[in-house]
Amino acid sequence: MTTFISAFAADFNLVLAALFAVLYSYRVLYFLVAFQAKRHKYPQSQHIRRCRYAVIIPARNEERVIGLLIQSINVQNYPRELIDVFVVADNCTDNTAQVAKQAGAIVRERFNKAQVGKGYALDFMFKFIEQNYASNAYEGYFVFDADNLLDEDYIFEMNKTLNQGYRIVTSYRNSKNYDQNWITAGYGLWFMHEAEYINLPRMFLNTSCAISGTGFLVHADVLRENGGWVHHLLTEDIEFSVSQIIKGEKIGYCRKAVFYDEQPITFAQSWNQRLRWVKGFYQVFNQYGKGLFRGMIYGKNSFSCFDITMTIMPAVLISWVSLIWNGGLSVALLLGGKQMLGVHPAREFISVLGSYGLFFGVGFMTTITEWNKILCTNQKKIFYMFTFPLFMFTYLPISIVALFKKIEWKPIAHTVVKSIDDIR
Known part of the structure; x- marks a missing residue:
């Protein structure tokens, strides 16, 4: 026996x-294609239309870092009159709102203890802009976390990719504190791998990429068709990606648009964050699994449906x-x-x-x-x-x-105070 x-x-x-x-x-195959994609020279259009953008930053108790993000936006190699910065001070108990206003952002405070999370803050601000700034006719919305920093050509490069016909674009995620310890380096190395060995091959093979948390651009029409930001699972980013891929949307990747992100420092912080991510993946698969399987068989994004299924499972x-x-x-x-x-x-x-x-x-x-x-x-x-x-x-x-385990969204304190000049 x-x-x-x-x-x-x-x-x-x-x-x-x-x-x-x-x-x-x-x-x-992705890994092999990545090397060819890195060497590929894409033809450059001589007539790049400069679109008007709104930058949305959800922030909760981020007074130490949010001013530096806005500063990196203010010095972009892109017409400043075509960029407006909006900050959602979401359930803040510090001076996030005041710091953001002093840096030049349009700030709205939100207090809601029942609907907690980035998705609710994004929806709150999207609707506020549509109601109060419709005359500005923003063509797209950038989304960043308060701890991010942007290379000076970030918006310029993302605008070029939007002009190629992509209505959702993600970018190259680097790390502000890669060198802090093995945990921050683990995050940083994975995000670079995700950018250059997963999203870049997807882009090269004309299949759909996926957004990852922060550092992305969404065309205004996508949000209007979507009814705002209606995604409130624990991983609202992958939920948004999955829902758009099922609908047939192809998400683009701009490798020349580089931003810097702060990674969790302690194992406890990392454990809680990745526990939320994994739980969120399970939630997305449970809610969208049937749609993904149907998309594999009948959808025009059949391979992308399979690819994203392998990501969330x-x-x-x-x-x-x-x-x-x-x-x-x-x-x-x-x-x-x-x-x-x-x-x-x-x-x-x-x-x-x-x-x-x-x-x-x-x-x-x-x-x-x-x-x-x-x-x-x-x-x-x-x-x-x-x-x-x-x-x-x-x-x-x-x-x-x-x-x-039942898991709820928990904020992670950001303590790495660096400017884009410090990064350079």
């Missing part, structure tokens, strides 16, 4: 490995199933007093080592190709390549806990 169970376990693990390979093999779930199965089997065999036939510690070690090597390869290639963009000493760049797999491994317990 023990031999039968062990043999079945081996077959089960083989099936899981094959399933993983089939579902995610296309990401290898993380590979770690397959690992979780394997862990539960093998762990439960091992306990059953031990309690039965039987020898654990088919359980080979060396094989398990090689499996873990293989996973480490896979993530190390991702971190290594991203670090090498993005070397000059990483705000870090050379020694730390090398060291954080080795800690990156450990950062990714922590998604396993997070994904398990997120399945069972």
Whole structure:
């Protein structure tokens, strides 16, 4: 009986490995395409229409950093008269509103303890602008978090991509505090990988990208058709992306538009944030899963529907199933007093080592190709390549806990006070 169970376990693990390979093999193609896409020279139009934009910044107790973001917007290499900055001081108890006003933003305060989260703040401001600034005829809306900073050509480059026909555009996400520790470096390295090895190949292959939290542009028509910002799950960014992809929208990526983001510093902050992300992915899959599967079969964005499904149904779930199965089997065999036939510690070690090597390869290639963009000493760049797999491994317990725990949105304090000049 023990031999039968062990043999079945081996077959089960083989099936899981094959399933993983089939579902995610296309990401290898992305990786290869990325190198060609990096070298590709896109033709430049001689007549770029300069659109009028509103910049929306939801902020909760961000008095230390919001002024520096607005300052980086004010010095953009783009006609300043075509940019208006709007700040939602959302349930603030500090001087965020005053600092934003002094920096030149149009500020509205919002106090609502029942509807908490970035999605509600965005919807509040979109509707305020439509009601009070309709005569300004904004063609699009930028969305940033208060801790962000923009390269001086950010809006100029994003405007070019919008002129190519994309109605939703995401950008290159760099980090203000990459060099702080292995956690901030883990975030920073993944966001760079996401930009250049996932979104860039998508753009090159004419499929849809996805927005990620902050640093994106939405055409005004999209929001009007959408009825405002109606997305209020824990990950409103991926919910918005999924809903638009199902509708047939293709989200673009502008690699020349670079912004800088502050990453969580402590493991506790990181745990809470990524717990919310993973829970939000589960929520999105539960709510939009049927639409995605229909889109794979009938939609004009069929591959994009598959691609985004693989994003919100993380590979770690397959690992979780394997862990539960093998762990439960091992306990059953031990309690039965039987020898654990088919359980080979060396094989398990090689499996873990293989996973480490896979993530190390991702971190290594991203670090090498993005070397000059990483705000870090050379020694730390090398060291954080080795800690990156450990950062990714922590998604396993997070994904398990997120399945069972009730999670609510919690703000993360931003303490890295840097200007765009400091970054340069």
